[in-house]
Amino acid sequence: MPELPEVEYYKGVIDQSCIGKRIKKAQVLVPYLLQGTTGNGFARLFTGAKLTETYRKGKFLFARSDKGVWLSLHFGLTGDLIFSREKEIPRFAAFYFEFDKGMLVFTDMRKFGRFGVIEDPHDFLSTRKWGPDALEISKEEFIGGIGKRKVAIKTLLMDQKFIAGIGNEYSDEILYRARLHPEKLANSIKPEMQKELFKISRAVLKQAIKLEAEREKMKKKLFFVANRKAGLECPNCGGPTSSLTVGGRTAYFCPKCQKK
DNA sequence: CTGCGTGTTGCACA
């Protein structure tokens, strides 16, 4: 679930509720998901600290502490970040920061997410060879990449080393809007459509951010993000939607509207 | 009970 728009929303959660406030207590509940230090080390590092700024790239989120390190977050499949004013600790909480009024909680039911302590986000990302963020990549780089890769366009859009931030759901939405078949080879896309695809990618992500990546709000406007099933009525042609495995992932699309 | 899945990594193979 958490792709670029969701992570951007989580960035806002920290920005609006946590920046500049003293962390009264930091606690790790699922050390299995923690990287770069131990549960105790993490607790010691953040208890008494203040978060000073956040930075998102692709599906990664970072928050700087005034003690000179950064918190790194990756949401995996089911990671979630909430600011809660309740007393009890939410189910599946992996760690929390307690503030004067409320707590920031990272939950992850399926435990594919990760959190940790790092020195510097840029070093961290460059060692993993992450590509530019989907909202920051230049038109030239986007088009250049598409032109020379002989892979299914869906696979390329989801390739984090090409562009960071787009996952299975938003890639389906982008291709639906561009009327491109998910299996169409990237290097077979015509120049006009390359430009169009660049525009549409940005538009889809920005629209989702505007809707706070909320399923309910996206239901009508981002059809394949919110509706992941075959046999549904395509909002455009009324025909049934279909599914296909592309690059090991399930693609939902409309076979009538999206041609190779 | 079986199969499936929103993400990433690593590895075998063509």
Added chain:
DNA sequence: GTGTGCAACACGCA
């Protein structure tokens, strides 16, 4: 180097 396919991670749900 390029690209593909799969397994693994953990867990709820249909």
